[in-house]
Amino acid sequence: MKLAGRSAIITGASLGLGAAIAEQFAAEGAAVMLCARNAAELETQRDKLTAAYPKAHVATHRADVARKADVDQLFAAASGAFGKLDIVVNNAGVYGPMGTIETIDWDEWVQAIAINLNGLVYCCRKAVETMKPRRYGKIINLSGGGATNPLPGISAYAASKAAVVRFTETLALEVKEFGIDVNAVAPGALATRLTDQLVAAGPERVGGNLHERMSKLAKEGGTPLSVGASLCAYLASAESDGVTGRLIAAQWDPWPFSAEVKSDIDKSDIYTLRRIVPGDRGKPWDKK
DSSP states (O other), X not given: OTTTTOEEEEETOSSHHHHHHHHHHHHTTOEEEEEESOHHHHHHHHHHHHHHOTTOOEEEEEOOTTSHHHHHHHHHHHHHHHSSOOEEEEOOOOOOOOSOTTTSOHHHHHHHHIIIIIIHHHHHHHHHHHHGGGTOEEEEEEOOGGGTSOOTTOHHHHHHHHHHHHHHHHHHHHHGGGXXXXXXXXXXXXXXXXXXXHHHXXXXXXXXXXXXXXXXXXXXXXXXXXXXXXXXXXXXXXXXXXXXXXXXXXXXSOOSOOHHHHHHHHTSOTTSOOOOOGGGXXXXXXXX
16 A cells, blocks of 8 residues: 555546556555546546445546646645645646648647646646645656657657656756656557557558557557556655656666665666767767
8 A cells, every 4th residue: 555645636537547547546545536528437437446445535526637727626626635635647648630740730739739748737837836835746747659759640749748758857856855756657558549549540640650550559459557557656655755857668667666776867867868979879970
């Protein structure tokens, strides 16, 4: 019960990875506020959690993270329900329009940025306001492959997820002295409803390579949702105190980290976004 006594907001918690994170948190003893845009799906998820974990404190609040007023109301609801807030998991996200930049609907592109980036940043702002006075907190931002690889055909998703990681690194430095850890999570290639959307879009809109990979993923299954959910639970717990400003891959990185490894991470740029220079690839082009 590594999260016993802790309370959390989880956005995008009605389905997929968000629902898996909520289940993991409830299993570990956290009180959870589930947030999503679909109220009916939220209630279904709450019923599932309370049936599986009768002692869990599970609340729901319908909100669109792209709307500032909705986020304000979400945090007010969590404060009223729990009295304090220890953890915020920013999982809500969309792929956005699919196609080349000159063919996609511009308003849909802007809306994807509003959800994936602006909404996440505003949730972080509200979290920091709540956590700073207590000088402790955990903020977990879901990122993924879009942060580290170009993704032709889903440029809004790729741009927003890369921005999430750099924002995570930046915010972590701003709040480190207040005992607030801020990390990004790459949960692995997931077979979810978003994957189905990419497959349905077709290779002409998202490119042949990406469509082939997603079709195979949808057919064979991807990284289990429980892997990313377990990493989120670790980063939300006291066990990860001091790990901050990092992009951690649920499937590949050797978490949980020992005290020695945590110290090494803190003193280095491991698990951060950096530019590759010629010397990194054995090329003699670097300026002397």
